[in-house]
Amino acid sequence: xxxxxxxxxxxxxxxxxxxxxxxxxxxxxxxxxxxxxxxxxxxxxxxxxxxxxxxxxxxxxxxxxxxxxxxxxxxxxxxxxxxxxxxxxxxxxxxxxxxxxxxxxxxxxxxxxx
Amino acid sequence: xxxxxxxxxxxxxxxxxxxxxxxxxxxxxxxxxxxxxxxxxxxxxxxxxxxxxxxxxxxxxxxxxxxxxxxxxxxxxxxxxxxxxxxxxxxxxxxxxxxxxxxxxx
Numbered sequence: 001x002x003x004x005x006x007x008x009x010x011x012x013x014x015x016x017x018x019x020x021x022x023x024x025x026x027x028x029x030x031x032x033x034x035x036x037x038x039x040x041x042x043x044x045x046x047x048x049x050x051x052x053x054x055x056x057x058x059x060x061x062x063x064x065x066x067x068x069x070x071x072x073x074x075x076x077x078x079x080x081x082x083x084x085x086x087x088x089x090x091x092x093x094x095x096x097x098x099x100x101x102x103x104x105x106x107x108x109x110x111x112x113x114x
Numbered sequence: 115x116x117x118x119x120x121x122x123x124x125x126x127x128x129x130x131x132x133x134x135x136x137x138x139x140x141x142x143x144x145x146x147x148x149x150x151x152x153x154x155x156x157x158x159x160x161x162x163x164x165x166x167x168x169x170x171x172x173x174x175x176x177x178x179x180x181x182x183x184x185x186x187x188x189x190x191x192x193x194x195x196x197x198x199x200x201x202x203x204x205x206x207x208x209x210x211x212x213x214x215x216x217x218x219x220x
Contacts, residue, residue: 009155035210042118042200043210058207088155102147102162103208108155 003027004106006091012112019078021109023091031094032074033103034058034066036087043090049074081113117141120201120211127218133188135214137201140182148175148186149200151213157200160186191218 007022023032031050035043035058045058047066055066063085067075074093078085091106119138127133137146148160161168161175163184168175172191177184188195196218201211 040123040212042116042212043202045207048207090155090157092157102159104159105149105157108157110155 004091004093004104006089006106006109008109009107010110010112012114013078013081014114015082017081017113019081019111019113021076021078021089021091021111023074023076023093023106024072025074025093025104026072027093027095027104028071029093029095029104030071032068033092033094034064034074034076035090035092036060036085037090037108038087046076081111083113085111086113087111116212117205117209118201118203118211120199120214122214123212124215125217127191127216129192129218129220131191131218133191133195133216133218135186135199135201135216137184137186137211138182139184139201139203139209141203141205141209143182143203143205145204146177146184147202147204147208148184149202151198151200153197160199188216191216193218193220 004025033048034046037043049055049068065077089109092103094101094103121136145164151157172189174187198213200213
């Protein structure tokens with residue numbers, strides 16, 4: 001079974017703090033994704049990575065950065081958290097870069113920025 | 115307008131009822147996914163389909179490529195089916211609907 005884990009289920013931070021969200025997958029997947037999920041908006045892609053040290057902007061990259069130093073780990077960084085970044089953050093991975101293949105999701109991190 | 119529209123947004127049913135959730139999309143796609151998200155956040159993939167119909171237990175998913183429409187059906191619904199159901203399409207990348215929150219009452 002593919003397993004995608006995220007470092008925290010719940011996180012509370014203050015405005016201006018630097019926040020790290022970590023995601024690890026154990027199936028040697030090439031692709032990894034960070035989404036945020038907000039009521040009424042569905043999942044929106046923040047960043048994705050198709051290889052180590054490679055990253056691509058998604059639909060809403062502003063205010064976020066990412067790091068992929070190892071194939072199994074994809075980190076999302078909020079350089080200076082703001083209240084409008086309060087959201088559910090979901091990490092996902094998939095096997096291949098091209099073609100359609102299933103994405104496997106982590107359990108999510110609910111981040112609250114006060 | 116979202117590229118992926120789901121209806122209804124919220125659905126409450128009695129145990130045993132037949133459930134239908136609809137998904138319409140406006141882009142060309144290579145495949146459509148139905149996902150299930152339980153309280154607590156975890157998402158699991160139910161179906162991936164590009165034509166016709168797939169069945170898994172009490173769940174049935176259909177897609178009409180010409181009409182750009184898919185439906186997810188649940189037969190003999192049960193309280194444990196209560197979850198958010200999300201339609202996602204693969205175009206250049208994945209696009210997600212806002213989800214349908216289903217509550218099945220005993």
